[in-house]
Amino acid sequence: xxxxxxxxxxxxxxxxxxxxxxxxxxxxxxxxxxxxxxxxxxxxxxxxxxxxxxxxxxxxxxxxxxxxxxxxxxxxxxxxxxxxxxxxxxxxxxxxxxxxxxxxxxxxxxxxxxxxxxxxxxxxxxxxxxxxxxxxxxxxxxxxxxxxxxxxxxxxxxxxxxxxxxxxxxxxxxxxxxxxxxxxxxxxxxxxxxxxxxxxxxxxxxxxxxxxxxxxxx
Amino acid sequence: xxxxxxxxxxxxxxxxxxxxxxxxxxxxxxxxxxxxxxxxxxxxxxxxxxxxxxxxxxxxxxxxxxxxxxxxxxxxxxxxxxxxxxxxxxxxxxxxxxxxxxxxxxxxxxxxxxxxxxxxxxxxxxxxxxxxxxxxx
Numbered sequence: 643x644x645x646x647x648x649x650x651x652x653x654x655x656x657x658x659x660x661x662x663x664x665x666x667x668x669x670x671x672x673x674x675x676x677x678x679x680x681x682x683x684x685x686x687x688x689x690x691x692x693x694x695x696x697x698x699x700x701x702x703x704x705x706x707x708x709x710x711x712x713x714x715x716x717x718x719x720x721x722x723x724x725x726x727x728x729x730x731x732x733x734x735x736x737x738x739x740x741x742x743x744x745x746x747x748x749x750x751x752x753x754x755x756x757x758x759x760x761x762x763x764x765x766x767x768x769x770x771x772x773x774x775x776x777x778x779x780x781x782x783x784x785x786x787x788x789x790x791x792x793x794x795x796x797x798x799x800x801x802x803x804x805x806x807x808x809x810x811x812x813x814x815x816x817x818x819x820x821x822x823x824x825x826x827x828x829x830x831x832x833x834x835x836x837x838x839x840x841x842x843x844x845x846x847x848x849x850x851x852x853x854x855x856x857x858x859x860x
Numbered sequence: 861x862x863x864x865x866x867x868x869x870x871x872x873x874x875x876x877x878x879x880x881x882x883x884x885x886x887x888x889x890x891x892x893x894x895x896x897x898x899x900x901x902x903x904x905x906x907x908x909x910x911x912x913x914x915x916x917x918x919x920x921x922x923x924x925x926x927x928x929x930x931x932x933x934x935x936x937x938x939x940x941x942x943x944x945x946x947x948x949x950x951x952x953x954x955x956x957x958x959x960x961x962x963x964x965x966x967x968x969x970x971x972x973x974x975x976x977x978x979x980x981x982x983x984x985x986x987x988x989x990x991x992x993x994x995x996x997x
Contacts, residue, residue: 644917647864651914654872662879666887831889 674844677829681840689824690837691739694817696756696765699729699737705858707851708739710825710835713753714746714780718834719773724848728855735859742821743833748780748787750818755790757814758805759797767797863994867914867921870929870987874906877980884973890965895939899977902932906984922992929988933981939974 680686690708691697707725711718725738744750752772759768771793772779779789794802825835829842836843838854861869881900884890892900906928913921941947966972 647914651868651871651911655875658872658875658879662883665883669883669887 673829674842677842678840680828681837681842686840689827690741690840692741692817692820692824694813695739695741695821696760697737697739698766700734701737703732703735703737705732705736705839705855706739707736707855708741708837710741710743710821710828710830710833712743712745712749712833713756713769713772714749714776714785715833716776716780717832719776721834721848722769722773724851727848728852731852732855732859736855741825742818743825743830743835744818744822745833746780748785751787752780752790753818754809754811754814755794755805757811757817758808759794759800761808762800762804764797764800768794768800771796861990863991864914864917866987866990866994867910870921870925870984870991871907871910871914873980873983873987874903874910877903877977878907880976884965888965890973895935895942896973896977898935899932899939899981902928902935903977903980919995922988925988926985926992929981929984933978933985936974936978936981940978943972943974 681690691706707728709721709725711721729736729738742749742753744753756765756768756772759765772790775789775793779786779793791802791806794800794805828835828837836851836854838851839858841854841858843851843854881892881896881903885892906925909924909928910921912918913924
């Protein structure tokens with residue numbers, strides 16, 4: 643009697659958890675297909691790559707990596723070297739397009755700084771410095787976004803006073819909003835979110851990303 | 861139904877609710893709001909409490925289960941009142957993060973996550989009251 647009960651409980655437990663896992667697989671596949679359809683739809687290309695979005699690498703490369711990112715997100719900081727490595731390894735074949743997903747409290751400010759630096763052609767250098775010092779200015783327990791000003795002089799050739807003047811920009815606010823809408827449509831809920839030639843990265847990690855790029859280069 | 865069956869039904873309810881909430885948050889990636897977290901705190905332990913009660917033939921299952929299921933149901937009732945705008949949101953304790961009144965999912969036009977939670981806690985209370993009523997002989 644007692645052992646029957648244990649057997650029943652184990653069975654019920656395993657079946658329930660099994661159903662959960664199967665449902666999770668089914669849902670992920672369906673979501674993946676749906677999102678892939680969004681990205682490959684006629685207007686999907688537009689959603690992924692807006693003409694105002696910052697990019698670097700091969701303008702007509704065979705592979706376009708789109709990264710939705712947030713300058714205040716730790717994982718984006720950690721993943722930053724991934725794309726750098728890919729741009730180097732497959733130089734002339736890969737283009738990186740950055741889009742914003744301002745999920746953190748001070749993301750918008752950091753993006754404004756980046757966009758102001760971009761007007762001076764110092765976007766990528768500034769991004770490097772922001773990421774480098776992110777633990778200090780973007781700490782979750784004690785964020786100090788104003789400290790960003792103290793790091794900016796490290797960016798060679800950047801006129802910090804001009805950044806201050808050009809910080810508030812209607813264009814940047816519109817870009818952040820458009821990126822947020824595109825990200826939502828493309829199912830971006832976490833950062834960084836990568837798309838390789840329109841296909842979302844399924845398993846998060848440096849190796850899967852590299853594998854997708856190699857696959858796309860074939 | 862026997863006492864054991866009621867405990868079993870309660871355990872099964874808690875298990876389904878736990879798996880379901882994990883599906884919403886970790887598969888569908890819907891961020892849980894503050895009130896959802898309070899309900900989770902009451903729901904998840906019930907899987908273990910009632911599971912252990914079943915395995916050990918405990919005569920005390922309701923003593924450990926009811927505090928959790930009653931507290932959970934109170935939060936669920938409050939959540940549903942907010943969610944369906946029966947009490948105004950300005951009273952809501954959740955201001956940062958996800959709003960507790962954002963409708964994230966609606967099945968068949970009326971099945972929402974707070975409603976599912978309320979149903980689960982109601983069923984759990986029913987089970988555990990029956991467990992309390994039917995003293996082991």
